[in-house]
Amino acid sequence: MSTVKITPSAASFATSIKHLAGIQLPRLQNTIFTSNSTKFRAPRRAFTVSMAASLDTPLEVCVKQSITTPNKLGDCPFTQRVLLTLEEKQLPYDMKFVDLSNKPDWFLKISPEGKVPLIKLDEKWVPDSDIITQALEEKFPEPPLTTPPEKASVGSKIFPKFVAFLKSKDPSDGTEQALLDELTVFNDYLKENGPFINGNEVSAADLSLGPKLYHLEIALGHYKNWSIPDSLSYVKSYMKSIFSRESFINTRALKEDVIEGWRPKVMG
Template identity: 90%
Template sequence: MSTVKITPSTASLAISIKQLAGIQLPRLQNTIFTSNSTKLRAPRRAFTVSMAASVDTPFEVCVKQSITTPNKLGDCPFTQRVLLTLEEKHLPYDMKFVDLSNKPDWFLKISPEGKVPLIKLDEKWVPDSDVITQALEEKFPEPPLTTPPEKASIGSKIFPKFVAFLKSKDPTDGTEQALLDELTAFNDCLKENLPATVDKVILCFQLKGPFINGNEVSAADLSLGPKLYHLEIALGHYKNWSIPDSLSYVKSYMKSIFSRESFINTRALKEGVIEGWRPKVMG
């Protein structure tokens, strides 16, 4: 559901506009596609009026269908990043669920590599979450989600270290410690206002709020949040491992991200994340 975080006074204004203008708000509908091109309509979700963007037609977004639950969003942190961007910018979207284990011909024509996410922008299908989120930022600059270049890489090495540790069969190969090093460095960034130093695993800059760029969520958070969500679920299930309590700022950061309405609206089911990682864990 596309939502906007607003104060009571702004909410009253939005309601008044809706009532006075008699606006029929657009509603989102999900379409599930399989190899035989059959379309199944999922339950509709209401779309909350946005004060930041005016888009009449929902964006078409191809997403992974859950491998555990029909008509549910699948386990792809890169897709969630795109959906989070749409949610935070209050843009309507129409999710088209694609069974990636049985990809339909029409999907392979617009996505030769057979990958999601994929969004239709200006009548063209655009792949890659980096490209998509940048295009959305340029096309809809309000509310801004840009992360300053000097902060954009904060936390960027956590995901590959997580994957390496998750797939590891050798507890002495150093993959756990490598992940802990990245998480510790990120924790330090959140805890202190430190200048960049060459001996840190990731760069640290002055921070003035709970997010990477301060008090307001930014593109870096929308990229890192889904990956930390997968980390928490997959490592907890397959290795009975959790982020140490000593990294309290990281845990607080995750709580802040995971509790956002935009995140709740776009997260994959826990069981879907577990099953999504099973082939990589089992080799």
């Protein structure tokens, strides 16, 4: 068995440190799986567990493995949404890195469609970031991340507009303007209701939109030399706030992975 060394990023949660001072924190272990189901053990990463959650066993999460850097998290924004939820709720988790270009048999048995994210809850493997985050909210309600129904879809049209513009080969096909229109709507919303979608506190909607805006910023910057206009100052401030959260830093994909992940769609 080979050992793969991974340098983890620091994960400290100020809200928990006050009441967990002096308590030995659980240390988690990353597991990387390859197509022949060989299992590699990596140095353990520490996470703080909230007292409300009282979770003794780390939750197992199947995630995309980086395609540019061995033993790093890949570029799936839907997986990051799940990991952000776990981080914000201060739940311990054990990431299983899966090579999606050469999926192992064990993974296809628990995920017939071969998709991530996938999480094990109550001894059952649960797919789909929508279902997973809802299940986590119900099972671990503290701290609450629920977005009110009337705000849950705020910003939801930005991602498909971004994808359409990124894939476009015709500068005059209106895809750029369609994206700008959605970003402007979101900017106006934040101006009146921000700084986050549900006001002053981060909620599930932010954890869903944040990773998509991260992909938007990197992919459009690289492939289109395009960036969000300075006139959309509330959107830019929102992105800065989300991207600087420790939970986001701990779970973001490498820039190189985002670029390579979108390359097939851009190049056709």
